[in-house]
Amino acid sequence: MAKKHKITCLKTSDLLKIYHETNKSESKKASPHLEKLLVKRPMRSLSGIVNVSVLTKPYPCPGKCIFCPTQKNIPKSYLAKEPAVQRAILNKFNPYQQVWMRLLSLKETGHPIDKVELRIIGGTWSYYPKRYQEWFMAQCHKACNDFPLKRVPAQSTKLNFVKLQRQNEKAKCRLVGIAIETRPDYINSKEIKWMRSLGITKAELGVQSIDNKVLNLNQRGHGVKEIIEATHLLKDAGFKVSYQMMPGLYGSNVKKDLAVFKEIFTNPDFKPDYLKIYPLALVKNTKLYNLYQQGKFKPYSEKELTKLLVEIKKLIPHWVRVERVIRDIPSGDIVEGGSKILNLREVALAEMAKQGISCQCVRCREVKENYDAKEKLYLFKETYEASAGQEIFLSFENKSRTKLYALLRLRLPQSSVAAEIPLIFPALKEAAIIRELHTYGQMAQINNLKNHKGAQHKGLGKKLLQEAEKITKESSYKKTCAKQRRSTCAEQRRSIAVISAIGVRPYYRKLFFKLKDTYMVKNLK
Ligand SMILES: [Zn+2]
Numbered sequence: 001m002a003k004k005h006k007i008t009c010l011k012t013s014d015l016l017k018i019y020h021e022t023n024k025s026e027s028k029k030a031s032p033h034l035e036k037l038l039v040k041r042p043m044r045s046l047s048g049i050v051n052v053s054v055l056t057k058p059y060p061c062p063g064k065c066i067f068c069p070t071q072k073n074i075p076k077s078y079l080a081k082e083p084a085v086q087r088a089i090l091n092k093f094n095p096y097q098q099v100w101m102r103l104l105s106l107k108e109t110g111h112p113i114d115k116v117e118l119r120i121i122g123g124t125w126s127y128y129p130k131r132y133q134e135w136f137m138a139q140c141h142k143a144c145n146d147f148p149l150k151r152v153p154a155q156s157t158k159l160n161f162v163k164l165q166r167q168n169e170k171a172k173c174r175l176v177g178i179a180i181e182t183r184p185d186y187i188n189s190k191e192i193k194w195m196r197s198l199g200i201t202k203a204e205l206g207v208q209s210i211d212n213k214v215l216n217l218n219q220r221g222h223g224v225k226e227i228i229e230a231t232h233l234l235k236d237a238g239f240k241v242s243y244q245m246m247p248g249l250y251g252s253n254v255k256k257d258l259a260v261f262k263e264i265f266t267n268p269d270f271k272p273d274y275l276k277i278y279p280l281a282l283v284k285n286t287k288l289y290n291l292y293q294q295g296k297f298k299p300y301s302e303k304e305l306t307k308l309l310v311e312i313k314k315l316i317p318h319w320v321r322v323e324r325v326i327r328d329i330p331s332g333d334i335v336e337g338g339s340k341i342l343n344l345r346e347v348a349l350a351e352m353a354k355q356g357i358s359c360q361c362v363r364c365r366e367v368k369e370n371y372d373a374k375e376k377l378y379l380f381k382e383t384y385e386a387s388a389g390q391e392i393f394l395s396f397e398n399k400s401r402t403k404l405y406a407l408l409r410l411r412l413p414q415s416s417v418a419a420e421i422p423l424i425f426p427a428l429k430e431a432a433i434i435r436e437l438h439t440y441g442q443m444a445q446i447n448n449l450k451n452h453k454g455a456q457h458k459g460l461g462k463k464l465l466q467e468a469e470k471i472t473k474e475s476s477y478k479k480t481c482a483k484q485r486r487s488t489c490a491e492q493r494r495s496i497a498v499i500s501a502i503g504v505r506p507y508y509r510k511l512f513f514k515l516k517d518t519y520m521v522k523n524l525k
Contacts, residue, residue: 174503
């Protein structure tokens with residue numbers, strides 16, 4: 001008679017724990033391949049950080065865009081079948097529970113969760129009541145601070161947000177970035193001050209197009225002027241700026257769309273750091289659908305869309321990170337056209353490969369699993385004008401620039417033009433601003449640095465900071481103006497400020513930065 005075996009199913013997280021413990025007790029190293037196998041979808045943490053998307057409660061949107069569907073009980077531009085939306089609905093849009101559930105599932109699938117980038121989606125963030133915004137943010141912080149020990153979402157009690165922020169500096173899950181989505185016409189200096197008090201470090205602007213006629217036809221409710229001003233203010237305050245673009249809008253065509261992309265990468269008024277391409281998806285229950293039925297609008301075909309995406313990709317500069325090329329609408333809801341394709345990005349990349357070209361964007365160059373500790377790295381420096389200032393993009397890459405190990409975005413605002421921001425943040429007066437510092441490779445756990453072999457914490461970040469300091473010092477000058485002999489033309493830079501997320505503050509403190517007006521600031525002597 002065959003013996004009966006009891007089979008126990010272990011969770012991946014348990015297997016990983018056993019793996020790590022075996023590693024500790026034995027002098028010989030266990031196979032790193034095993035670890036790789038155990039971590040599900042390693043891509044999620046390969047860029048060094050895990051993303052946690054949280055949805056805001058359904059709320060009216062100030063926009064009346066003709067392509068936007070109106071469905072009950074969920075935020076306007078997202079439809080019910082999206083995973084993040086489903087998670088939100090399941091948790092009744094409670095931010096604490098959403099964050100907790102996401103952290104739990106990431107942990108259980110073997111991802112390190114000590115560096116968290118929070119992405120708040122669902123509606124025009126700036127349009128929600130301020131009280132809701134603060135409550136929402138406090139709940140997200142509390143979930144990160146509590147995880148994984150005690151799950152106590154605060155109900156109606158008032159939360160001490162500043163205290164929660166301070167606690168996060170030492171929490172297990174530290175917030176290393178917070179992104180929100182908003183409209184360009186909601187950005188002004190007052191709003192920026194508020195956003196900083198909430199710890200926000202990145203703004204995703206719903207730009208869609210930079211053609212006034214197209215914006216009008218689609219009833220976006222703002223023009224190009226608002227896009228330019230918002231971009232400028234956000235950059236001067238150190239924010240990372242992402243543009244959400246929508247090719248295929250009513251009134252546009254492939255040629256016009258391509259011209260739009262060409263312009264956002266070359267005209268200093270735009271030049272976003274990040275890019276999301278959401279090709280227009282024609283869905284029912286929209287004004288655009290009526291136009292389609294009347295024969296006044298036709299969405300791009302699969303062929304047109306793929307071709308356009310490939311042409312756009314060819315234009316991407318080294319300093320742009322293309323975050324997504326997708327539709328956020330399940331293909332079943334889309335009436336017709338190329339945006340029904342499920343894996344647009346892959347289709348475009350495959351087409352590029354056929355043509356023997358590759359995307360130059362940050363995302364496609366990130367080192368990920370190709371990390372090679374012995375590889376010789378080169379420091380690249382790209383300088384470009386953007387929003388009345390100078391942007392310096394520094395990066396450590398391999399010689400052919402196909403593998404990016406670390407990057408830094410330094411901004412030298414032109415003091416005469418950037419007067420508005422130093423008024424609300426005196427710490428930014430005569431300061432150079434670091435808008436981003438990122439090292440790539442499999443995420444290093446803050447508590448487990450000794451065993452880590454990835455790109456992080458190898459001093460690349462520190463080297464980039466030193467270079468940024470050097471550039472800042474060199475950029476400072478003072479000379480007598482020919483016209484006004486008394487005063488001097490000066491571009492004095494006395495300090496360097498970092499838009500640091502709460503969880504990264506301790507890192508900068510060790511490097512002699514001090515917290516001032518929500519920024520980490522170092523005086524340069
Ligand atoms: Zn790319």
